[in-house]
Amino acid sequence: MEFKELKNKSLSELEKLVTEYKAELFSLRFKNATSRLDKTHQIKEIRKNIARVLTAIKQQENATKGGK
Template sequence: MKINKYVEDLKAKSAAELNEELVAAKKELFNLRFQNATNQLDNTSRIKEVRKNIARIQTVIAQKNA
């Protein structure tokens, strides 16, 4: 149910807020990839989680633009 709550929170945000969140998520993914490459990342499943969150944000943005 946490995912549904996250998506509902995304749907309540404006387009500008969604874009800010998208940029932040992409930066986090970038940093996680670097940590993984240098063997500093302990929780590798976080990469998958962030990628899915980016997709969720992009989906909500597309729905708002449609």
Template sequence: MKKLLVKLFVLLFTNYLLNVKLCHVLTKKWKVITVKTKDYLLELKNKSADELNGELVSAKKELFNLRFQNATNQLNNTARIREVRRNIARIQTVITQKQKGM
């Protein structure tokens, strides 16, 4: 029974890998990251601490404005809130990594 389950898993996973679009890259933790996100992370890692703090402030301002627009039903693309929130987390992660010297 275990062998059958393993074969089924391998078959499904192989099929999944074949169907992944070319614009995606597999990471070590089996998460799929778009190339655009990976480029953004590299761009963040090359910035200084002051530039990162400035970008963090501007992203938080953008998030505030998006939430305000959403509350007044003026926001067309609500998915942008999620993108900005995740970008803030990415920026904070890079800042923490730089502080710890990673």
């Protein structure tokens, strides 16, 4: 998911996305540990998506607090 798509979402939607991505990351890590994950690059992609969503959340929080 691209960052410009995330900027249009509400705070509750972003928090829900973080929860979903973290659950998916847990599942991928478990599959990787049991040697059932073929596409190991997915772990890296999910970690980047989580970081993007957390950045969008932080920006929205700062905007509502009157920050930069």
